[in-house]
Amino acid sequence: MTDNKTNFISIVIPVYNSEKTISKIVDKLVAELEQKYGLEIILVNDCSKDRSEEVCIAIYKKYRKIVRFFSLAKNVGEHNAVMAGLNKSRGDYAVIMDDDFQNPVSEAVRLIETAVKNNFDVIYTFCEKSQRPLHRRLGSWFANKTADIVFKKPAGLYLSSFKIINRFTIDKIKKYNLPFTYIDGLILQATGNIGKIRVKEHKRSTGKSGYSLKKLFTLWLNMVFKLSALPPTITARLLISRSKGQQFIIRKAYETATDQKDGQQDSQKDGQK
Numbered sequence: 001m002t003d004n005k006t007n008f009i010s011i012v013i014p015v016y017n018s019e020k021t022i023s024k025i026v027d028k029l030v031a032e033l034e035q036k037y038g039l040e041i042i043l044v045n046d047c048s049k050d051r052s053e054e055v056c057i058a059i060y061k062k063y064r065k066i067v068r069f070f071s072l073a074k075n076v077g078e079h080n081a082v083m084a085g086l087n088k089s090r091g092d093y094a095v096i097m098d099d100d101f102q103n104p105v106s107e108a109v110r111l112i113e114t115a116v117k118n119n120f121d122v123i124y125t126f127c128e129k130s131q132r133p134l135h136r137r138l139g140s141w142f143a144n145k146t147a148d149i150v151f152k153k154p155a156g157l158y159l160s161s162f163k164i165i166n167r168f169t170i171d172k173i174k175k176y177n178l179p180f181t182y183i184d185g186l187i188l189q190a191t192g193n194i195g196k197i198r199v200k201e202h203k204r205s206t207g208k209s210g211y212s213l214k215k216l217f218t219l220w221l222n223m224v225f226k227l228s229a230l231p232p233t234i235t236a237r238l239l240i241s242r243s244k245g246q247q248f249i250i251r252k253a254y255e256t257a258t259d260q261k262d263g264q265q266d267s268q269k270d271g272q273k
Helices: 022-033 052-062 078-088 105-117 134-150 167-173 183-190 213-226 232-241
Strands: 008-015 038-045 067-072 093-096 122-126 163-166 194-198 250-254
Touching: 008 022, 008 078, 022 038, 022 052, 022 105, 038 052, 038 078, 052 067, 052 250, 067 078, 078 093, 078 167, 078 183, 093 105, 105 122, 105 163, 105 194, 163 167, 167 183
Parallel strands: 008 038, 008 093, 038 067, 122 194
Antiparallel strands: 067 250, 093 163, 122 163
C-alpha cells in the first residue's frame, strides 16, 4: 500500500486490566501505521484494578505526538469507554479494537486499507472460529440474535467489537446523550451502509476477559430497553433508575495540545456524558 497521509486514523482502545498487553499493542500499531497515515491512538482506562493506568501514562510519554490517554472516574463498561474515546477522536476513521491482543495488528491494518478503498460507513469483522471464551461467544451469539429483532440487523452481519467507523457515523452516534450506551445499536440506527471482512483472531495470551456473564446480561438488557416495545413511560423509568451507572466522567487526560498540559484534569462538567 502507498503512503496515504491525507487519511487521519483514530485507534480507540478501551483498557481494562491489560498491563501486560497494552504496550505491545501500541508499539505494533505505531510501527505499522505511523508512516502510512495520520495517526492517533486513544487509550481509555475503565478503572482498571491492575497497573494499566501507570503503563498507559508511560506509553503516552513515549509517544506524545500519537497517544492520548483518558482515565475514567469509575468503571462504566466497554461500550461507555468506547463512547468516551469516540467523543475525543479526531480521525476520518476510528478503529475500535480490544486491549488483549486477540485482534492482530496486521488485521487492523487490513481493516483500515479496506475502509479507505471502499465507501462503507462502517466495516465489521468476523472470523470463522472465534478464540474467545465460551461464555463470551455465547453472549455474543445471544446479543446478535437479539439485535436481529430489536435493531433489524442485516442478515449475516456479525456485530463484533473489532470494527472501523467513518467520521460521518462517528458524528451521528456522538449525539446520543442518554444512559445505556450500546455502540452497535447506535451504528445500526445511523447507517445501513455497512460492510464486513473476515479476519484472523489470536488466543488470549494472558489474563481473562473482562466480560462476565453478569455484564453480558446487563448489555442484553440495555439493548432491549433502548428500543423496546414497552410503553415509553415504563422504559424511561427503567433507564433513569440506573442512569448514574451508565455515564462516563473523565478523571484525567494526558494529551499533547497547545491548550492542554500533560496530566491536566478535565472538569467533571466537560467529561460527563
